[in-house]
Amino acid sequence: SRTPVTVTLTGAGGQIGYALLFRIASGQMLGADVPVRLRLLEIPQGLRAAEGAALELQDGAFPLLAGVDVTDDRAAAFDGVNVALLVGARPRGPGMERADLLAANGGIFGPQGAAINAGAADDVRIVVVGNPANTNALIASAHAPDVPSERFTALTRLDHNRALGQLAAALDAPVGGIRNVSIWGNHSASQYPDVSHATLDGAPALPLLAARLGGAEPAERWLADEFIPRVAKRGAEIIEVRGSSSVASAASATIDHMRDWVGGSPAGAGWTSAALPSDGSYGVPEGLISSFPVESVGGQLRIVQGLEISAFSRARIDASVAELIAERDAVRALGLI
Numbered sequence: 001s002r003t004p005v006t007v008t009l010t011g012a013g014g015q016i017g018y019a020l021l022f023r024i025a026s027g028q029m030l031g032a033d034v035p036v037r038l039r040l041l042e043i044p045q046g047l048r049a050a051e052g053a054a055l056e057l058q059d060g061a062f063p064l065l066a067g068v069d070v071t072d073d074r075a076a077a078f079d080g081v082n083v084a085l086l087v088g089a090r091p092r093g094p095g096m097e098r099a100d101l102l103a104a105n106g107g108i109f110g111p112q113g114a115a116i117n118a119g120a121a122d123d124v125r126i127v128v129v130g131n132p133a134n135t136n137a138l139i140a141s142a143h144a145p146d147v148p149s150e151r152f153t154a155l156t157r158l159d160h161n162r163a164l165g166q167l168a169a170a171l172d173a174p175v176g177g178i179r180n181v182s183i184w185g186n187h188s189a190s191q192y193p194d195v196s197h198a199t200l201d202g203a204p205a206l207p208l209l210a211a212r213l214g215g216a217e218p219a220e221r222w223l224a225d226e227f228i229p230r231v232a233k234r235g236a237e238i239i240e241v242r243g244s245s246s247v248a249s250a251a252s253a254t255i256d257h258m259r260d261w262v263g264g265s266p267a268g269a270g271w272t273s274a275a276l277p278s279d280g281s282y283g284v285p286e287g288l289i290s291s292f293p294v295e296s297v298g299g300q301l302r303i304v305q306g307l308e309i310s311a312f313s314r315a316r317i318d319a320s321v322a323e324l325i326a327e328r329d330a331v332r333a334l335g336l337i
């Protein structure tokens with residue numbers, strides 16, 4: 001039998017953690033033949049909730065589940081970790097300034113990066129879900145000098161999936177026929193969901209959209225005034241309609257991100273989106289953790305190269321990247337990186 005893969009989940013007592021755990025244990029992230037050992041990290045106030053989830057995992061009788069440990073000790077949680085899902089973060093409280101938020105998260109992600117540096121397996125892969133995700137990933141990476149920086153990623157797959165869903169609805173087509181939507185920049189309201197290279201059943205999506213909406217101009221208006229803000233603000237829409245935040249879709253996107261990274265992009269599926277350290281591609285400053293169109297090849301995420309960037313896209317990408325630069329400079333000024 002195979003050696004179990006060690007998966008560490010932070011914020012395991014929270015909502016997204018609860019939605020993630022059962023899908024990991026059932027093999028939906030790493031494969032139906034891959035045993036997993038779960039390490040659930042929580043802060044002391046979250047331990048009981050994580051312990052309760054561990055009891056329910058036992059009650060799930062998952063054949064692939066080789067063990068579950070619940071701890072508030074970072075070193076124990078990240079010892080030998082192969083896959084790290086960093087979900088727990090400090091939410092913005094009432095009246096909290098941005099610098100306070102960044103400092104509070106620096107106190108979480110800096111030490112977690114150090115613990116990953118000290119204990120992780122050589123093949124460790126990390127995705128940050130907790131917000132501000134891109135900058136939290138940057139902080140963790142800065143505290144893990146021995147871990148290749150490209151192992152630190154942040155989740156924009158939920159934004160990507162939201163863009164797929166909105167475009168499919170607008171084209172009145174099944175989401176499975178759509179390829180090559182891209183999310184650029186920060187996982188925040190400044191992100192740029194880009195459909196300029198998207199296709200439906202192999203045909204460019206923009207002309208199809210124009211045909212449905214009565215011309216190129218109405219299609220452009222729809223993209224700028226409806227599609228982009230709706231994708232970027234979808235989290236707020238879910239809170240308003242559902243009465244609580246998007247949890248299952250966030251967990252589902254986290255599964256998608258790690259499944260494709262470890263297992264490779266499925267053949268013919270086109271690209272997806274993830275935030276990873278820039279190599280300078282598309283004018284994004286090197287080292288900034290920004291979202292790009294990516295493919296997963298040979299166990300590595302690669303930025304899709306050579307895409308034509310329109311003036312409209314350029315301005316939107318630059319605006320979101322400017323926000324990432326400001327966040328990086330702020331955490332630098334606070335001494336967090």
Ligand code: NDP
Nearest residue numbers: 010011013014015016041042046088089091130131246250
């Ligand atoms: P959730 O599980 O709902 O959310 C966790 C994090 O994911 C938040 O930072 C949230 O950001 C972020 N997030 C990213 N995408 C989404 C999305 N689409 N919808 C909602 N959230 C998203 O939060 P809970 O409060 O239920 O749980 C957090 C847990 O983390 C708590 O149990 C807490 O104790 C724990 N924690 C653990 C730490 C650790 O292990 N060291 C450190 C800090 C907290 P946003 O706030 O912007 O919604």
